[in-house]
Amino acid sequence: MTIFNLYIFDRNGTCLCYQEWMRRKQSGITKDEEFKLMYGMLFSIKSFINRISPVDTKDGFLSFSTNSYKLHFYETPSGLRFVINTSLNVGCLRETLQQIYSNIYVEYVVKNPMCALDKPIESEIFLSKLDTFIRDLPAYSAK
Numbered sequence: 001m002t003i004f005n006l007y008i009f010d011r012n013g014t015c016l017c018y019q020e021w022m023r024r025k026q027s028g029i030t031k032d033e034e035f036k037l038m039y040g041m042l043f044s045i046k047s048f049i050n051r052i053s054p055v056d057t058k059d060g061f062l063s064f065s066t067n068s069y070k071l072h073f074y075e076t077p078s079g080l081r082f083v084i085n086t087s088l089n090v091g092c093l094r095e096t097l098q099q100i101y102s103n104i105y106v107e108y109v110v111k112n113p114m115c116a117l118d119k120p121i122e123s124e125i126f127l128s129k130l131d132t133f134i135r136d137l138p139a140y141s142a143k
Contacts, residue, residue, distance in 0.1 A: 002087040003140050004069060006130075008105070010118060011079025013039040017121045021134060022141075023085075042073065042081055062094050076101055090139045104129050 004024075008017040015035035027034045049061050063072045065088060072090075074082045074097035082097040108126035109115045115123050134140055 003090070003134055003137065004085040004087075006085075006100075006134070007035070007038055007081075007083040008121070009035075009039050009042070009081040009083070012118075013043075014118065015039070015120065016080075017127075017130075019127070019130060019134070038083065039081075042083065046075075062092060072097060074098055074101065080105070086139055093139065096137065096139075100130065100133065104133060 003021050005018065005020045007015060010016055013036070015031075015038075018031065018035065027037075029037070045064070046060050060075065061073060063070055065071075068088070069085050070088050070090060072084045072086065072093040074094055076082075080101065082100060084093055084097060086093065104126065108123055108129055109121055110117065112123060112126075115121060115126075121127070
């Protein structure tokens with residue numbers, strides 16, 4: 001099992017945080033272009049699911065898989081979007097993304113008066129706690 005990377009977007013599509021762990025292939029475009037592409041895809045998938053689903057989708061989509069990775073998604077009521085890409089054999093990480101939001105983001109960004117909520121996160125303690133949390137997950141494997 002492997003965790004490749006994590007994105008945190010605000011409600012306007014600004015990438016507040018991006019971290020990589022074991023990403024094996026780069027996208028070949030700039031990070032800003034990659035962030036816009038990822039946010040646009042999330043926006044489109046969410047819109048598609050809300051319009052096409054035959055039942056009420058209170059949670060929207062939780063994840064999707066390709067033949068080479070699985071994307072896990074969590075959106076907060078305030079519109080923050082947390083995305084983590086993993087290998088295919090990783091189970092649902094919705095609770096993990098909720099924990100990142102409530103135990104790390106809220107504690108070390110929201111409650112930190114030095115962090116602007118609409119700017120990329122530069123807090124070293126936040127980044128350190130996030131890295132430690134990800135590395136301690138059962139889904140993280142340094143292989």
